Amino acid sequence: MERTAIRRRLTWQVGTVTDVRRETETARTIVLEVPDWPGHLAGQHLDVRLTAPDGYRASRSYSIASAWSGSDSSTIELTVEQVPDGEVSPYLVDVINVGDPLEIRGPVGGWFVWKPEQDGPVQLIGGGSGVVPLRAMLRSHASAGSTTPFRLLYSVRRPESVIYVSDLKELASSDDVDVRLVYTRDAPAGEPRVGRIDADVISQYAFKPEDGATTYVCGPTPFVETVADLLVAAGHDPARVRTERFGPTGDSR
Amino acid sequence: MGIVSPGFTGRRRSGTELPPGQYLTREFPVLSAGPTPHVLPEHWEFTVTSETGEKYKWDWAALMALPAEEITKDIHCVTRWSKLETTWKGVSLDTLLADVETGADYAMAHSYGGYTTNVPMDDLLDGQSWIAYEYDGEPLDPEHGGPARLLVPHLYFWKSAKWVRGLVLSDTEDLGFWETAGYHEYGDPWKEQRYAGD
Amino acid sequence: MSETNYLDGNAAAGSLSELFAVDLTAAIAQCNGCGHTAVFAEAHVFVDAPGMVARCPGCDSVLLRIVTTPNDTYLDLRGLTYLRVPNS
Ligand SMILES: Cc1cc2nc3c(=O)[nH]c(=O)nc-3n(C[C@H](O)[C@H](O)[C@H](O)COP(=O)(O)OP(=O)(O)OC[C@H]3O[C@@H](n4cnc5c(N)ncnc54)[C@H](O)[C@@H]3O)c2cc1C
Ligand SMILES: [Zn+2]
Numbered sequence: 385m386e387r388t389a390i391r392r393r394l395t396w397q398v399g400t401v402t403d404v405r406r407e408t409e410t411a412r413t414i415v416l417e418v419p420d421w422p423g424h425l426a427g428q429h430l431d432v433r434l435t436a437p438d439g440y441r442a443s444r445s446y447s448i449a450s451a452w453s454g455s456d457s458s459t460i461e462l463t464v465e466q467v468p469d470g471e472v473s474p475y476l477v478d479v480i481n482v483g484d485p486l487e488i489r490g491p492v493g494g495w496f497v498w499k500p501e502q503d504g505p506v507q508l509i510g511g512g513s514g515v516v517p518l519r520a521m522l523r524s525h526a527s528a529g530s531t532t533p534f535r536l537l538y539s540v541r542r543p544e545s546v547i548y549v550s551d552l553k554e555l556a557s558s559d560d561v562d563v564r565l566v567y568t569r570d571a572p573a574g575e576p577r578v579g580r581i582d583a584d585v586i587s588q589y590a591f592k593p594e595d596g597a598t599t600y601v602c603g604p605t606p607f608v609e610t611v612a613d614l615l616v617a618a619g620h621d622p623a624r625v626r627t628e629r630f631g632p633t634g635d636s637r
Numbered sequence: 638m639g640i641v642s643p644g645f646t647g648r649r650r651s652g653t654e655l656p657p658g659q660y661l662t663r664e665f666p667v668l669s670a671g672p673t674p675h676v677l678p679e680h681w682e683f684t685v686t687s688e689t690g691e692k693y694k695w696d697w698a699a700l701m702a703l704p705a706e707e708i709t710k711d712i713h714c715v716t717r718w719s720k721l722e723t724t725w726k727g728v729s730l731d732t733l734l735a736d737v738e739t740g741a742d743y744a745m746a747h748s749y750g751g752y753t754t755n756v757p758m759d760d761l762l763d764g765q766s767w768i769a770y771e772y773d774g775e776p777l778d779p780e781h782g783g784p785a786r787l788l789v790p791h792l793y794f795w796k797s798a799k800w801v802r803g804l805v806l807s808d809t810e811d812l813g814f815w816e817t818a819g820y821h822e823y824g825d826p827w828k829e830q831r832y833a834g835d
Numbered sequence: 836m837s838e839t840n841y842l843d844g845n846a847a848a849g850s851l852s853e854l855f856a857v858d859l860t861a862a863i864a865q866c867n868g869c870g871h872t873a874v875f876a877e878a879h880v881f882v883d884a885p886g887m888v889a890r891c892p893g894c895d896s897v898l899l900r901i902v903t904t905p906n907d908t909y910l911d912l913r914g915l916t917y918l919r920v921p922n923s
Contacts, residue, residue: 398640434642434645434647435639435640435641435642435645436641436642436645436646436647437641437646439639440646440647440658441647442647471647471648475642475644475645479644479645480642480643480644481643484642484643484644485640485642485643486642487640487642
């Protein structure tokens with residue numbers, strides 16, 4: 385029986401950190417081993433719950449950064465960007481160590497997902513840590529050997545803020561995948577444009593409304609709001625634009 | 638099931654001056670269960686409806702014409718932050734209700750945007766609550782409930798209805814927005830009355 | 836001025852998964868206030884509050900509320916006319 389077919393209510397379970405990787409000065413990827421992981425779809429998230437010695441608790445949502453292949457079935461990755469003065473993200477970026485337990489509830493969410501059997505090209509638009517679930521979709525695309533055209537527009541402050549640098553290079557080498565970075569503060573040498581995603585960027589680099597693409601937009605709430613509005617203004621069918629708002633954290637990139 | 642997350646403390650809590658389970662903040666966190674209503678003072682109106690259906694109305698000018706008080710109070714949010722010595726300006730409910738003929742025991746506060754919360758009359762009178770329209774010397778921001786909010790600082794802060802537009806007085810206790818969804822009907826922070834049954 | 840203090844319906848998926856075995860965020864939901872009918876994931880979810888509140892993207896009325904207390908979870912679905920979930 386296929387494990388993903390089991391429908392059940394979820395509750396909190398304990399995973400163990402088996403590895404951590406610095407992505408940038410402020411972001412870290414955590415590799416978790418979760419016993420009996422049921423598998424997940426690219427784009428899903430989970431909730432993390434932290435408990436202090438006196439019982440005080442805090443929980444937050446994090447997207448799953450890895451694709452599920454079935455073979456490395458009980459390992460998942462999360463990537464967390466530290467929010468200044470945040471309660472949970474600094475713990476995940478700076479404190480938790482290999483060997484530590486982490487309570488999670490997931491995978492959840494059946495809408496902001498991409499399945500290899502899905503029709504039509506895919507436009508991904510991420511701001512900052514909003515690239516996390518999009519990376520899972522790109523990974524899933526690669527591991528399924530899919531030839532569906534994928535485009536990623538990734539908005540970052542500066543070259544040093546890019547997470548998954550080597551991964552994105554590798555993914556971009558595929559003929560079916562186009563990766564475009566947009567720098568909002570400082571661009572690397574040879575990249576003249578500095579500024580947020582605007583109508584020009586959308587019309588130049590994104591699929592056209594008539595291409596029938598499904599668009600996934602993810603990042604801080606103001607970023608998602610702006611990009612979704614730009615897409616609709618450019619004639620994209622709102623029903624084909626799926627959004628994942630991460631919250632009002634910090635300023636939009 | 639429960640584990641302790643090694644090295645996790647969360648926001649700092651306790652301190653004897655705070656109610657149990659609260660942490661101290663210097664910020665003024667914005668909580669919202671819906672979009673922020675933007676009500677201009679010239680469109681604002683406050684209505685008290687007595688248990689017999691009698692209505693008493695104040696517009697902005699009428700509110701401004703009433704004697705105002707400077708208020709300095711600690712506030713305690715059920716989401717566990719407390720903020721000490723917050724300063725407000727507003728009109729006491731004693732003043733507003735002085736000419737309202739009522740023997741009602743309970744009030745339901747109603748807000749622009751549809752929010753409601755129930756408060757016993759005994760907790761609204763005797764210098765315990767205000768319609769506040771300034772915070773920290775400035776007109777109250779819409780995100781903090783402006784142009785005017787109810788201020789009942791001795792109860793958890795969800796009782797201090799933002800964007801308040803009226804009180805409906807009644808002999809029976811009905812429950813408001815959060816009180817119908819598991820929160821305590823009274824909400825005394827010092828007794829840690831967070832949830833129904835606490 | 837657009838509001839930036841809400842999340843998408845997806846953000847309620849974790850809390851809902853403790854109560855239901857099917858994913859309700861991908862279900863079609865009809866608002867009891869205005870009849871707006873769309874996937875629940877498009878609802879506006881407010882989490883910076885004592886509980887989680889999902890509102891209709893058409894008319895802002897409350898579709899669903901979830902409050903988790905130490906002993907129980909309160910679920911209020913009054914604002915939904917129906918949820919449509921595909922049979923599997
Ligand atoms: C479905 C979903 C998936 C997510 N996936 C990821 C992910 O993969 N990676 C990731 O890094 N994050 C992700 N997030 C965001 C994550 O859940 C947390 O919100 C984030 O990590 C911040 O949590 P925190 O506890 O550190 O900050 P909090 O303690 O929640 O506080 C946020 C801090 O930001 C400040 N803040 C709050 N509101 C504002 C505002 N309006 N303007 C400016 N500052 C503000 C506050 O002052 C506070 O100090 C996701 C969110 C959702 C809903
Ligand atoms: Zn509606």
